[in-house]
Amino acid sequence: MDHFLYRDGTLHAEDVPVADIARAVGTPFYCYSTATLTRHFKLFDEALSGMDHLVCYAMKANSNQAVLKLMAGLGAGVDVVSGGEYARARAAGFDGDKIVFSGVGKTHEEMRAALTGGIRQFNLESEPEMRRLNKVALELGVVAPVTVRVNPDVDAKTHEKIATGKSENKFGIPIARAAEVYAEIATLPGLKAVGIDVHIGSQLTDLEPFRQAYRKVAALTAELRAQGHDIIRLDLGGGLGIPYERSNEAPPLPLEYGQMVQEELGDLGCEIEIEPGRLIAGNAGILVSEVTYVKSGEGRDFLIVDAAMNDLVRPAMYSAHHDIVPVVEPAAAAEQQPYDIVGPVCETGDTFAKQRNLTQLAEGDLIAFRSAGAYGAVMASEYNSRPLIPEVLVKDDQFAVIRPRPTYQEMIDRDVLPVWL
Template sequence: MSFSYQGQTLHADSVGITDLMASYGSPLYVYSRSDIENNWREFDAAFGAHPHLICYAVKANSNIAVLNVLAKIGAGFDIVSIGELARVLAAGADASKCVFSGVAKTTQEIERGLEVGIRCFNVESAAELERIEQVAARLNVQAPISIRVNPNVDAKTHPYISTGLKGNKFGVDIDDAIDLYQQAHHSQYLNVQGLDCHIGSQLTDVTPLLDALDKVLELVVKLNNQGIAIAHLDLGGGVGIRYDNEDTIDINTYIDTIVKKVGNLEVILEPGRAIVGNAGVFITQVEFLKQNSDKSFAIVDGAMNDLLRPTLYGAYHQVLPVNENAQGLDAHWDLVGPICETGDFLAKDRKLSLTEGDYLAIMSAGAYGFGMSSNYNSRPRVAEVMVSDNQHHLIRKRETIQDLFNTETLIND
């Protein structure tokens, strides 16, 4: 990671976080360009000469500057909405490197995907397959499709981000997939390209991923025996990152195993968190210190509307002082924000030495941080900055109060 202490001050690459706070204010998201690029390249390089495409999952962090950095180094993109498609195109991405996932594609989204020439639709249901066929027939084109199968593999992750079980809304039961492939194979407006599978997010054990791979490879053989050729295998994303001291998947070993199993099939992967998660931090400032007989609270200017993961998932993020403070008050602190909810916290029971005015870095916040933020309690969304070596760039302006209601109108009686 590019976030480390130089002297007693936390730096992003060669830029001191305190300098960034002086320039851009608090709270603030900070991303490392080199980390983003290096993380994507690790996936890409691991495949060597084997046919592959690394499609960054845009939902993890959709800032247009992040997308542009990835587009420049050759990334593909996994999108789930027409808005994400518009973002990647505006960022300079090649539409033919985009795969379109998601369970509720609208007619407008399908039309736009066909117009710009996306790589493939990942189909999630029989009804969606029928809709794509209808739109393609009206436009008199062939729609490239793969079908997302649900292998009923337990990813052993948080239930909100598990996607490969029969009880999840995603994909088609693997036992029902052959009938849908037959339907697509016989349609003049559908072009079967691949087979798709994604079982969940923040996986730290490779076993469920390989179990799912074995199941979909069995399906590929069955399809080939029925004359349905599969050109690529989309194995989704899900590779977890290190938030604390947990073990994670070794990317090179995982991809080497994939390559040995898939023969000549092209492989598409859709990493998101693994690209940007540890490439970003959220900086917040201590406003007040408050202690009672049971608890010590550090009340900060960041809140659940800025970084929702701790509240939504009970997610853990490491917390580091931006400046090591030997003169602060030592305690086990709950970091809580200004939102009028007891669930508004960024971290709990962290041993820190604090003084009012200190800056704190919430680590590993590059994925599902700003993207899940909101204006709850009428709070403007924060600024985002990207650092590259000793340079820093504002990549999203801080919202103003006026921005909060620019799209709203009064009723004029």
């Protein structure tokens, strides 16, 4: 469920007409719903209510400070994967003991910043990282709480570019070698193992891969405890998918996921951490764009819109589907026709959809890309010297620009000419 619905013939974001926002801030822009973000976080929190747990929002999905501030206020933890994300989390008000640091390439500087600023745990991804973190912690005179990300070699049955739990993926340590790695951690005075971490991929639409992975984690927990390790925490990652296509069967609900976690891991007495990002933010946002031209081609018509692949790269990168709807509600009996929906960037890949059926549209009409709240604005660029587009947050009948569109001059002024030019 989201809060982008037709009312009185026009698409609304909660109680605000989307067309009103477009007139105020210009197109294209991202629009997020406070009510949807809140609801989705609470669904996860309630799904694990029978267990000691912490829902850590995976901020790589959407790292706007307003979104982070909202999550912090709801009591969420946060999962970060870079020094910049750590700084954003602290600036948004997350306490250090609610920040989990993931990622395969943590640097000395990032480790130092997190150890001095406060951290719940580091999710270690390799033995070189483990040894570096021990060195940094000893330099600072502290002990770093850690989990080891184990790779369970489970096929998440998702897109190859967002699968992370198979043996050929770059993430984690093979689960067969985990006992050896935990034994070395026990000899390192700068580290304290507190749990196990696993994450098998993103946009999963079936619970069975999770179940397979969690059973392996449960067996590993018993093995490590038998060897004297105090495993008190299980970080289960994120990855539960969202319905990008409204016509398709919906992925499992957070409640069903929570029941599965209870079944597989509930008897271990561990605190459960989960790191949803897409499911919290994805359907909480839309991308709004204006039709620039309607172009008749050889055997097909094109909608050339003012949003482009630099604004929303998922279709170009993953062949991802986003439902696209007109902002003005079409009549129930309105005929549809197929369009190729494309942007203005000088790349054939700047294509959002091919032969997508929509009611007839004209220059100046507004359309909305649904399910664009995750991996939209955060993956945007200024390719073709196109400014990053505004982000807007709606609450009830109010809206606020939470990231303004830079001017061309502001973009140019970031460049610095050398003295010889």
